[in-house]
Amino acid sequence: MKKIIINGGKRLSGKIKIDGSKNAALALIPASLLTKDVVTLENVPDISDIHEMLDILNILNVSYEFIDNKLTIDSSRIINTPLIKKNIEKIRASYYFMGALLSLFQNVQIIAPGGCKIGNRPINYHLNGFRKMGINVNEMDNVFNMSYVILNNTTIKLPFPSVGATINLVLAAVKSDNIIIIDNISCEPEVNQVIDFLKSCGARIKKIGHNTLIIIGTAKLKGTTFKVMNDRIEAGTYCILAALLGDNLLIEGINKDHLNSLFTILDKVNADYFIKDNIAYFNKSNLNNPFEIETSPFPLFPTDLQQPICVLGSFLPGQSIIYENIYEDRIAHIKELNKMGADIKIFQNKIIINGRTPLFSNKLKAKDLRGGAALIIAALSAKGTSLIEGVNYIERGYPNIIQKLSNVGADIKMEDS
Ligand code: EPZ
Numbered sequence: 001m002k003k004i005i006i007n008g009g010k011r012l013s014g015k016i017k018i019d020g021s022k023n024a025a026l027a028l029i030p031a032s033l034l035t036k037d038v039v040t041l042e043n044v045p046d047i048s049d050i051h052e053m054l055d056i057l058n059i060l061n062v063s064y065e066f067i068d069n070k071l072t073i074d075s076s077r078i079i080n081t082p083l084i085k086k087n088i089e090k091i092r093a094s095y096y097f098m099g100a101l102l103s104l105f106q107n108v109q110i111i112a113p114g115g116c117k118i119g120n121r122p123i124n125y126h127l128n129g130f131r132k133m134g135i136n137v138n139e140m141d142n143v144f145n146m147s148y149v150i151l152n153n154t155t156i157k158l159p160f161p162s163v164g165a166t167i168n169l170v171l172a173a174v175k176s177d178n179i180i181i182i183d184n185i186s187c188e189p190e191v192n193q194v195i196d197f198l199k200s201c202g203a204r205i206k207k208i209g210h211n212t213l214i215i216i217g218t219a220k221l222k223g224t225t226f227k228v229m230n231d232r233i234e235a236g237t238y239c240i241l242a243a244l245l246g247d248n249l250l251i252e253g254i255n256k257d258h259l260n261s262l263f264t265i266l267d268k269v270n271a272d273y274f275i276k277d278n279i280a281y282f283n284k285s286n287l288n289n290p291f292e293i294e295t296s297p298f299p300l301f302p303t304d305l306q307q308p309i310c311v312l313g314s315f316l317p318g319q320s321i322i323y324e325n326i327y328e329d330r331i332a333h334i335k336e337l338n339k340m341g342a343d344i345k346i347f348q349n350k351i352i353i354n355g356r357t358p359l360f361s362n363k364l365k366a367k368d369l370r371g372g373a374a375l376i377i378a379a380l381s382a383k384g385t386s387l388i389e390g391v392n393y394i395e396r397g398y399p400n401i402i403q404k405l406s407n408v409g410a411d412i413k414m415e416d417s
Pocket of ligand 1: 023092126162165188326327369
């Protein structure tokens with residue numbers, strides 16, 4: 001089993017480069033299939049979730065080449081194979097093959113999606129949206145069978161601006177010869193990437209106002225080359241680390257517009273940084289205020305940074321508060337942080353962090369992706385040598401994290417016993 005060993009307490013300096021967005025790339029891979037042509041995606045992060053998605057392409061007889069973050073996909077010979085192999089339920093984004101294969105073949109058989117254990121994570125918004133479009137949805141033993149003859153022209157109002165449901169419904173609608181309106185869509189940058197990608201393939205998708213999409217089905221979509229945006233959650237994770245330990249630490253590949261909610265918090269806690277072009281420069285910070293955060297859909301504070309920023313709260317005076325409004329069980333990191341000396345309490349979705357509690361090394365266990373990142377930040381900030389298990393979770397979304405941190409002075413290594 002892989003373990004990460006960290007000898008903490010060191011200041012970090014140098015440059016960390018941000019890779020492509022996991023959550024954009026995971027959606028763009030199934031979206032590429034709609035062209036039944038050759039699509040090249042640039043800036044694709046080399047992480048285990050991407051490789052899980054590529055394994056699914058093999059099942060569908062779709063060829064690909066993935067070298068130096070460039071992914072070329074040829075779906076001209078795609079076959080609508082049932083996606084019921086166990087490994088498919090490892091990741092959440094497998095559900096995008098529902099929309100893609102429904103668009104291509106008007107039917108799909110696929111096992112229910114998995115993903116990090118951070119809450120119940122149902123897919124009812126996806127399924128009810130499919131049904132509204134006229135798609136028959138049946139589920140038996142955790143496998144979905146869906147099919148339709150023709151879609152309805154319809155308007156779907158999402159109960160919540162769900163990232164996954166927005167993307168999945170767009171994928172299902174975009175090749176039909178119908179007009180589908182989706183209201184209360186997610187405005188996350190990753191969703192905009194999928195819409196921009198599909199429009200570059202010839203799709204007719206129009207945004208009306210702030211959160212309504214009109215999709216006028218386009219029978220033929222053509223191949224294209226598309227650059228994946230940088231990962232705003234990877235960037236935010238390293239900026240939180242830089243606020244704690246940076247001393248002339250540069251985070252390159254930042255899109256400030258994607259992280260305004262985080263930078264507002266870093267300003268509040270008196271982090272010493274400035275942003276020029278796409279680089280955030282962090283000097284040694286004298287952190288001196290607590291924060292209060294409500295996790296919410298973009299452009300407000302992202303739930304994916306809730307776990308990393310919990311660590312920052314331990315190093316601030318007074319009481320920092322986080323209301324986790326998106327996932328009811330995104331708290332597995334808190335027990336681990338408290339083992340290190342943190343003083344964090346939870347009341348329903350309210351996380352209370354009593355600050356200025358120095359952290360001490362310990363043996364830790366990551367139980368999900370962003371919680372694992374939080375444990376790395378905590379171990380780097382703590383005195384002594386920590387050991388972190390559950391590395392497989394971290395490898396899902398943080399490319400080359402050991403190398404990136406070693407390059408800026410962290411005493412960190414991976415052991416594979
Ligand atoms: C995407 O998950 C991301 N994952 C998540 O990132 C991210 O936290 C989330 O969006 C919110 O931004 C990927 O893109 C692969 P949602 P998704 O549908 O699409 C509930 C990470 O760490 N809901 O916006 O699953 C759901 O349970 C991961 O990179 C329903 O109730 O998120 C959650 O409480 C973690 N029914 C809320 O809505 C549904 O049908 C937001 O979910 C769908 C969602």
